[in-house]
Amino acid sequence: MKKLKAGIIGLGVGEAHIKGYHKHPNCEVVALCDFSPEKSENAKNKYPHLKICSNADEILTDPTIDVVSIASFDNYHHEQIVKAIENNKHIFVEKPLCLFESEAIDIYERLIQKPHLKISSNLILRLTPRFILLKEKIQKQEMGKVYYIEGDYNFGRLQKMTEGWRGKIPFYSAVYGGGIHLIDLMLWLTHDRVKEVSAVGNKICSEGSSFKNNDMVASLLTFESGMIGKMAVNLGCVQPHFHNLNIYGTEATFTNTFQDYGLYYTSRDKEIEPKKVKEAYPGAEKGDLICNFVDSIFADQEPIISKKDIFDILSVCFAIEKAVNTSQSVKVNYIYK
Numbered sequence: 001m002k003k004l005k006a007g008i009i010g011l012g013v014g015e016a017h018i019k020g021y022h023k024h025p026n027c028e029v030v031a032l033c034d035f036s037p038e039k040s041e042n043a044k045n046k047y048p049h050l051k052i053c054s055n056a057d058e059i060l061t062d063p064t065i066d067v068v069s070i071a072s073f074d075n076y077h078h079e080q081i082v083k084a085i086e087n088n089k090h091i092f093v094e095k096p097l098c099l100f101e102s103e104a105i106d107i108y109e110r111l112i113q114k115p116h117l118k119i120s121s122n123l124i125l126r127l128t129p130r131f132i133l134l135k136e137k138i139q140k141q142e143m144g145k146v147y148y149i150e151g152d153y154n155f156g157r158l159q160k161m162t163e164g165w166r167g168k169i170p171f172y173s174a175v176y177g178g179g180i181h182l183i184d185l186m187l188w189l190t191h192d193r194v195k196e197v198s199a200v201g202n203k204i205c206s207e208g209s210s211f212k213n214n215d216m217v218a219s220l221l222t223f224e225s226g227m228i229g230k231m232a233v234n235l236g237c238v239q240p241h242f243h244n245l246n247i248y249g250t251e252a253t254f255t256n257t258f259q260d261y262g263l264y265y266t267s268r269d270k271e272i273e274p275k276k277v278k279e280a281y282p283g284a285e286k287g288d289l290i291c292n293f294v295d296s297i298f299a300d301q302e303p304i305i306s307k308k309d310i311f312d313i314l315s316v317c318f319a320i321e322k323a324v325n326t327s328q329s330v331k332v333n334y335i336y337k
């Protein structure tokens with residue numbers, strides 16, 4: 001079988017993609033790109049057998065490369081995806097896919113013209129063993145009917161906003177950058193669809209810094225089943241990085257905790273101890289979805305994070321950002337038809 005050749009753009013989290021590609025026996029990373037002279041110089045020393053470049057076009061237009069990882073700053077994703085599609089490359093893009101609805105529609109329409117190309121995104125919480133167990137419980141209806149789901153993306157790394165690239169690029173969205181992980185979890189866990197959202201935001205934590213957008217957004221989601229969701233993204237919280245998740249079913253309640261277990265309640269009686277859900281959290285590394293993505297290329301199947309998933313999740317995120325900016329509730333306009 002011909003080995004797939006991969007190139008990676010952006011060597012922050014992108015460096016973790018190398019291990020992901022190499023977990024697949026029929027895939028090898030051949031090229032890395034970073035426009036920071038320091039990063040590309042380091043890469044030359046660390047990976048002397050790979051092609052190292054500073055201009056993403058050298059990877060995107062290289063006819064020997066079959067698949068690209070796009071792990072550049074968010075504002076470059078759209079243009080790099082478009083070039084990758086034009087040059088017939090499969091794409092593993094860091095979240096978010098892109099920053100504007102018009103860009104997402106553009107990508108969607110280009111992908112329709114090239115249905116053989118696979119695309120996936122790094123919504124890595126899907127591989128968290130604790131959440132996988134919960135999905136099984138929800139599917140088997142062990143929690144009864146889920147009527148309320150609550151997720152907070154508590155970033156706990158304010159300096160990445162106020163000092164790093166997120167505060168320097170023309171537009172950064174806390175919802176697309178962080179909240180997206182919780183939106184993904186909610187849709188995947190419940191297999192439900194969001195109809196409408198309302199949301200508010202503020203930027204009190206990052207006030208006076210170069211970070212231009214809201215660092216705190218709280219949103220309410222109405223799902224098709226009648227379930228209600230609350231998703232908050234809290235970039236400035238004084239707390240370590242944590243994905244707070246509470247799921248309320250008619251028969252059970254789950255709550256994620258800072259301990260090495262989550263709590264699973266099956267009684268309203270405070271004398272009855274909740275069960276400890278000891279499956280690992282987060283329990284997955286950043287490149288762990290990639291082996292499945294490469295498999296999906298060989299098998300011509302959808303990867304774990306499918307094309308539809310990517311567009312559906314982002315469609316909900318676009319509605320939340322719109323709701324914050326218009327102070328009105330917004331119906332989700334699903335891009336993927």
Ligand SMILES: NC(=O)c1ccc[n+]([C@@H]2O[C@H](COP(=O)([O-])OP(=O)(O)OC[C@H]3O[C@@H](n4cnc5c(N)ncnc54)[C@H](O)[C@@H]3O)[C@@H](O)[C@H]2O)c1
Binds near residue numbers: 011074122123
């Ligand atoms: N899936 C996740 O859990 C996760 C976690 C962190 C970051 N991310 C995403 O990964 C992307 C990168 O974030 P990061 O945290 O790795 O940032 P980072 O600053 O640590 O690394 C990004 C690297 O990419 C390089 N770069 C940026 N734009 C480039 C371009 N156009 N051409 C060449 N090199 C470029 C930068 O020089 C930098 O070295 C973002 O889209 C971010 O949202 C995803």
